[in-house]
Amino acid sequence: MSEKLNVLIVGVGGQGVLTLGSLIAWASTLSGIEVTVAETHGLSQRGGSLAVHVRLNNKDAPIIPVGEADHVIALEALEALRYLSYARRGAVLVVNRLRLPPPLTRPPGLDVVEEALRKTFGGSVYVYDADNEAKQVAGSPLYSNTLLLGISIAVDERLRRLISTVKVEEAIDTLFSGRAAEANLRAFNQGLKIGFSLATTRGASKAVR
Amino acid sequence: MVDIPVKALLAEKGSRVLYMGNEAIARGALEAGVCYFAAYPGTPSTEILESVAEVAEDVGVIAEWSVNEKVAYESAYAAAIAGVRSLTAMKHVGLNVAADIFVSSGYSGTKAGFLVVSADDPSAHSSQNEQDNRWYGYLAHIPVVEPSSVREAYKLVKVALGLSEKYQQPVMFRTTTRVSHSRQYVELEDNVTTTRVCKGVFDKDLTRWVLIPAHARLMKERALKVWRTIEEADWGPPLVEVLNPGKRKAIIAPGLAFAYVSESLERLRAWNEVTVLKLNLTVPVPVKPVLDVAGEADEILVVEELDPVVETNVRSVLGKHRAQARVLGKELIPESGELSLDRVLPGIAKFLGVEYTPPPPLRVEEQATVPPRPPVMCPGCPHRMTFYVLKIAANKLKLRNVVYTGDIGCYTLGYQKPFETQMTCFEMGGSIGVAHGISKVVEEPVVAVIGDSTFFHAGIPGSVNIIYNNGRAMIVVLDNYTTAMTGHQPHPGTGLSATGSRAPVVEITDVLKSVGFRVYVINPLRVRDSVETVVKAFQDYLSGGKVAIVSRMRCSLEAYRLSRETGIRLPIYAIDEEKCTGCMACVNLVACPAIVVPEGAKKPLIVEDMCLGCNLCAHVCPFKAIYVKRPGSEGWERLYSERFVEGVG
Numbered sequence: 001m002s003e004k005l006n007v008l009i010v011g012v013g014g015q016g017v018l019t020l021g022s023l024i025a026w027a028s029t030l031s032g033i034e035v036t037v038a039e040t041h042g043l044s045q046r047g048g049s050l051a052v053h054v055r056l057n058n059k060d061a062p063i064i065p066v067g068e069a070d071h072v073i074a075l076e077a078l079e080a081l082r083y084l085s086y087a088r089r090g091a092v093l094v095v096n097r098l099r100l101p102p103p104l105t106r107p108p109g110l111d112v113v114e115e116a117l118r119k120t121f122g123g124s125v126y127v128y129d130a131d132n133e134a135k136q137v138a139g140s141p142l143y144s145n146t147l148l149l150g151i152s153i154a155v156d157e158r159l160r161r162l163i164s165t166v167k168v169e170e171a172i173d174t175l176f177s178g179r180a181a182e183a184n185l186r187a188f189n190q191g192l193k194i195g196f197s198l199a200t201t202r203g204a205s206k207a208v209r
Numbered sequence: 210m211v212d213i214p215v216k217a218l219l220a221e222k223g224s225r226v227l228y229m230g231n232e233a234i235a236r237g238a239l240e241a242g243v244c245y246f247a248a249y250p251g252t253p254s255t256e257i258l259e260s261v262a263e264v265a266e267d268v269g270v271i272a273e274w275s276v277n278e279k280v281a282y283e284s285a286y287a288a289a290i291a292g293v294r295s296l297t298a299m300k301h302v303g304l305n306v307a308a309d310i311f312v313s314s315g316y317s318g319t320k321a322g323f324l325v326v327s328a329d330d331p332s333a334h335s336s337q338n339e340q341d342n343r344w345y346g347y348l349a350h351i352p353v354v355e356p357s358s359v360r361e362a363y364k365l366v367k368v369a370l371g372l373s374e375k376y377q378q379p380v381m382f383r384t385t386t387r388v389s390h391s392r393q394y395v396e397l398e399d400n401v402t403t404t405r406v407c408k409g410v411f412d413k414d415l416t417r418w419v420l421i422p423a424h425a426r427l428m429k430e431r432a433l434k435v436w437r438t439i440e441e442a443d444w445g446p447p448l449v450e451v452l453n454p455g456k457r458k459a460i461i462a463p464g465l466a467f468a469y470v471s472e473s474l475e476r477l478r479a480w481n482e483v484t485v486l487k488l489n490l491t492v493p494v495p496v497k498p499v500l501d502v503a504g505e506a507d508e509i510l511v512v513e514e515l516d517p518v519v520e521t522n523v524r525s526v527l528g529k530h531r532a533q534a535r536v537l538g539k540e541l542i543p544e545s546g547e548l549s550l551d552r553v554l555p556g557i558a559k560f561l562g563v564e565y566t567p568p569p570p571l572r573v574e575e576q577a578t579v580p581p582r583p584p585v586m587c588p589g590c591p592h593r594m595t596f597y598v599l600k601i602a603a604n605k606l607k608l609r610n611v612v613y614t615g616d617i618g619c620y621t622l623g624y625q626k627p628f629e630t631q632m633t634c635f636e637m638g639g640s641i642g643v644a645h646g647i648s649k650v651v652e653e654p655v656v657a658v659i660g661d662s663t664f665f666h667a668g669i670p671g672s673v674n675i676i677y678n679n680g681r682a683m684i685v686v687l688d689n690y691t692t693a694m695t696g697h698q699p700h701p702g703t704g705l706s707a708t709g710s711r712a713p714v715v716e717i718t719d720v721l722k723s724v725g726f727r728v729y730v731i732n733p734l735r736v737r738d739s740v741e742t743v744v745k746a747f748q749d750y751l752s753g754g755k756v757a758i759v760s761r762m763r764c765s766l767e768a769y770r771l772s773r774e775t776g777i778r779l780p781i782y783a784i785d786e787e788k789c790t791g792c793m794a795c796v797n798l799v800a801c802p803a804i805v806v807p808e809g810a811k812k813p814l815i816v817e818d819m820c821l822g823c824n825l826c827a828h829v830c831p832f833k834a835i836y837v838k839r840p841g842s843e844g845w846e847r848l849y850s851e852r853f854v855e856g857v858g
Contacts, residue, residue, distance in 0.1 A: 048584030116575035
């Protein structure tokens with residue numbers, strides 16, 4: 001259980017980037033593994049670019065060094081591209097199929113972003129419209145973050161080895177109550193389902209090749 | 210805040226709880242019997258008081274949001290000189306506001322343990338500068354304790370309080386963003402005490418508490434004596450630790466830098482080649498361990514974030530004692546910006562003479578085309594509406610080159626296009642004093658724009674100054690019923706206390722009126738009425754009137770929260786594709802994150818999930834193409850307009 005893993009969560013302030021960081025942190029703590037989560041608060045939270053560094057089984061130094069993130073969860077696609085240099089070659093990327101252009105700008109389109117990510121990371125890029133899915137299963141795109149975590153845990157065995165799905169569910173119960181807890185659980189489980197199915201198809205296509 | 214499990218701060222001894230650094234500090238202080246907490250919100254310090262306030266009534270401690278850091282410091286320090294353990298917390302620049310009492314408290318000292326938490330912000334993630342507050346320790350003869358992690362913050366708060374009480378001296382507990390805003394689990398060593406001292410006795414010790422010059426000279430001697438004792442004491446863990454002693458090369462690692470040093474040495478497999486002096490008492494630099502290390506090492510590298518505070522003082526200690534070791538520091542470690550492994554490792558490798566080539570970072574061409582994403586005003590933000598109203602009113606009167614001075618808050622974002630209604634931003638409350646000075650030397654209209662909490666914090670003296678010195682600046686107070694930027698803390702105008710109970714409302718309009726301003730009140734949700742009122746206010750101002758405008762509308766994030774809590778729905782707007790000509794007026798004049806132009810599209814659309822129904826875009830659209838797609842519930846305007854919404858606390 002002492003495998004180290006660096007998880008970078010990126011997105012836009014207001015999307016639940018910090019909440020997702022806390023959730024992973026609680027799940028790790030409940031799983032009994034060492035975790036340090038570094039957040040950004042204050043002004044940057046207002047619709048700005050946000051990154052949360054999660055270091056599993058890594059003592060103390062809170063920031064993931066450039067090129068050493070093993071797993072990236074991007075709540076917004078442009079942010080995945082922005083923080084790409086943090087990822088190590090061969091990292092797993094789970095990316096929300098959502099593009100929020102900063103006001104008054106014309107950034108690259110989703111297809112361009114996806115193509116660029118695939119070019120760099122190949123088969124370990126998973127792009128999914130989590131906002132839409134979360135809206136359908138949990139009633140609001142607010143729950144796309146837990147949905148993406150479900151996908152992440154399903155597609156990345158290393159992450160799953162450190163944090164079990166049961167502990168994530170316990171962490172959801174610790175952090176949320178009532179309707180929010182239920183909605184998050186639904187979103188998470190839906191994410192798992194999607195993730196496992198993506199991983200299976202991906203695995204199968206790899207085998208064919 | 211939703212992400213703090215209810216009452217985690219009160220978990221039992223032995224449990225393992227995930228804490229943010231600030232919560233760890235709060236917990237440590239509650240265990241150590243602190244009974245008085247006072248602070249002013251400021252990133253990255255806010256959650257210390259915020260988390261205490263949530264449990265203050267359960268455990269019987271006092272938790273107050275003060276009007277500013279100076280008052281917070283005075284309040285907490287006063288409790289300590291009357292024998293009650295206390296703590297004040299502020300961001301680094303907050304200590305500038307409290308600097309007067311801070312320095313004096315270093316002279317007079319304390320009776321009960323007293324900590325000032327200074328949460329510094331290397332890289333200025335959420336600040337106007339990245340000043341290194343450890344220098345303040347030298348200025349005031351106040352020792353500085355710096356944790357290297359969340360877990361250590363929890364433990365060292367208790368140690369620091371003991372230190373303060375033992376030496377009867379305030380202690381600065383200095384964190385940085387990476388400690389305050391990181392999370393780790395903490396194994397709780399003790400329960401929150403049930404036997405804290407909350408009633409003190411004020412001793413009329415005039416020599417000590419009345420700093421007239423004669424007393425100040427005596428108190429300086431007192432402070433120096435304490436200082437020398439601390440400098441020369443034989444410190445051991447947890448404040449000072451020598452790891453792997455006796456090597457020819459040594460690294461001194463104060464506070465958080467230790468985490469990066471440790472990881473670097475692990476990477477370089479160099480732990481056996483170097484002595485590490487882990488310093489958690491960083492000011493004053495403890496003399497003995499530095500001399501011990503220098504006695505064995507030929508070369509010493511000080512790895513510290515920001516300024517060479519420890520480095521400078523290590524040099525001074527070695528010089529004084531004629532020690533021979535060569536000291537390196539900022540030659541190899543960056544002096545500005547936050548440290549990271551990437552920024553520390555090459556310096557350490559060079560110092561140790563080890564080959565190190567960092568792996569080339571991944572890059573793709575498309576990465577370069579991702580536009581920067583600075584923070585922006587949220588959908589429905591009242592500041593956006595006020596800025597729009599101000600500009601339209603000025604245009605109507607053909608006022609050119611209006612100077613808008615600015616202040617600290619979400620509204621600082623008004624510096625961006627299309628508004629540019631924040632043309633200066635230096636410090637809390639500065640908008641008004643700066644506006645006054647500019648108004649004395651330029652011909653154009655000058656408008657000071659300041660937030661509600663900031664007005665109470667440091668805006669009132671500047672307002673009085675305008676009246677007294679016959680200034681020519683107009684004041685606009687943006688009253689959104691909260692301290693928004695730091696995460697929605699109450700302030701004297703909100704009618705709520707730190708613990709959520711009702712408090713008297715101090716009306717900003719009353720303050721301004723009593724000072725001597727004619728006050729115009731607008732609700733920018735009603736755009737047309739507001740423009741009309743602001744035109745009148747400008748006219749009054751142009752004919753020499755002393756004018757202030759108070760713009761009252763709730764922060765949209767709070768209105769949205771209330772909407773979810775009450776079930777009162779806010780309206781949602783949409784763009785009628787038929788009527789829309791693609792003129793982009795809404796995009797360019799409103800700059801709302803909810804209005805986007807999809808890839809390849811010629812016309813914008815409103816992201817329904819983001820729209821909070823403020824109606825500004827509908828007002829702006831020249832073709833009436835923006836309509837209410839989902840009407841708000843009956844009385845939804847109250848969520849934005851009224852200070853107290855019935856049935857909601």
